[in-house]
Amino acid sequence: MKNIDTKILFQYLDKQLMTVDDAILSAFVDVLQRKFSTSLRAVMFYGSCLRSREYKEAMLDFYVIVDDYQTAYDSKAHAVLNACLAPNVYFQTVEVEDLKVQAKYAVLSEKDLLLQTSTRAYHSYFWARFAQPFALIYQADVQARVQLIQAQLNSITTIYTKTIGLFNAAPTAREFWVGALQKTYSAELRAESKLRAGMIYESNQRHYDEAFNTLMNMGFNYSSRTSRWTVWNWVIRAAWGKLLSILRLLKAATTFENGVDYLAWKIERHSGVHVEINDRHRKHPFIYCWPILWRLWRKGAVQ
Numbered sequence: 001m002k003n004i005d006t007k008i009l010f011q012y013l014d015k016q017l018m019t020v021d022d023a024i025l026s027a028f029v030d031v032l033q034r035k036f037s038t039s040l041r042a043v044m045f046y047g048s049c050l051r052s053r054e055y056k057e058a059m060l061d062f063y064v065i066v067d068d069y070q071t072a073y074d075s076k077a078h079a080v081l082n083a084c085l086a087p088n089v090y091f092q093t094v095e096v097e098d099l100k101v102q103a104k105y106a107v108l109s110e111k112d113l114l115l116q117t118s119t120r121a122y123h124s125y126f127w128a129r130f131a132q133p134f135a136l137i138y139q140a141d142v143q144a145r146v147q148l149i150q151a152q153l154n155s156i157t158t159i160y161t162k163t164i165g166l167f168n169a170a171p172t173a174r175e176f177w178v179g180a181l182q183k184t185y186s187a188e189l190r191a192e193s194k195l196r197a198g199m200i201y202e203s204n205q206r207h208y209d210e211a212f213n214t215l216m217n218m219g220f221n222y223s224s225r226t227s228r229w230t231v232w233n234w235v236i237r238a239a240w241g242k243l244l245s246i247l248r249l250l251k252a253a254t255t256f257e258n259g260v261d262y263l264a265w266k267i268e269r270h271s272g273v274h275v276e277i278n279d280r281h282r283k284h285p286f287i288y289c290w291p292i293l294w295r296l297w298r299k300g301a302v303q
Contacts, residue, residue: 005154009214012151013156016207018135020045024055024101027094029138030062034107039072041065041110042144046134051203060103063087063134065144068109079104082253085244086112089252110147117154119161123241128184131155132200133207156211159184160220165230170222173212177201181233187241189249 006291029043047061066072069079082088083163087106094101108116116126130151140143163180164171181197201208 004217006157008218009156009211010149012210012214013152016133016210017145017149018050018133019051019052019137020135021137023096024094024099025106025137028060028092028101028103028105029098031092031094032062032138036064036066036072039066039068040138041067042136042148043105043138044130044134044148045137046129048134050135055101056099058101060101061102062105062137064105064107065113065148066107066109068111069107072107072109077256081154081255082107082109085247085251086116089248090255113147113151116153117151119154119158122158123237123244124162124184124187125241125244127155127158128181129155131159131211133204148259156215157220160215162230162233164220164222165227166224166234168227173209174201174205176212177208185236187234189242189245220264251287255280 006055022210025045032043033040042065044063044065045060046063049055049060052058069082072081073079078088087108088103089106092103092105094103113126115121117130118127121127121294134152136145136148139148159180163183164176167175167179176195178201181200185197205260
């Protein structure tokens, strides 16, 4: 597979890359430009709000791509945190025509963008996300766009090569994407229902079908020769991913304004399980949130 020409897939992704724009998205871009100045390379919009384009009483999701962490941050501590365990996640609000909209944005360097979406990245955290459709709402230059398309291409080929051995027979596009996304969810602490992967696929079926069919035409054919090795890799990846998820959650509680409350809200929104948060949890999340995570895991609210 190393010698497969990926030009066709790159051209398809380049052609279908969304570049949506509206007053609210522009307002967020303006804020991010002021925060990161010349370090800002690109801003991508993804997730449920991109699919619905409903912003009221929602939390928008952005990825902010910067040149490097040292120049992006005034705080050396935040730069170190981002380098050690990317991404750093932050909270931001804007108000446009009396509508207050909130968002969270994750910061990633150009170097990490390409590294963490490649086959060299063991865990699925990044390549599971970047394989999905997103909209480019800001680019510093053409090269910034090219790198995002390359990252999506890397993610699609990576998720294929790391999950195809799990299937007992050659899958259809739907079977592949639903099965692969479910596997990546199981490798994190996710407050998602078992139907979530199917909903994600159906929300943009054309993207997933075209990407899968392009891979097939490029020569990424089904092979079960590595299935046992693939299964064991996912057992390890799931265990490792749970630990990474906990560390990222706790880190977000320190970088994210009202981070603990947001995490509780998200868990209840996706799982229906109410989480009671008090000032002790907010002030010392690294100490007092462990029992909550344990109870949520026992209830199946996070997987």
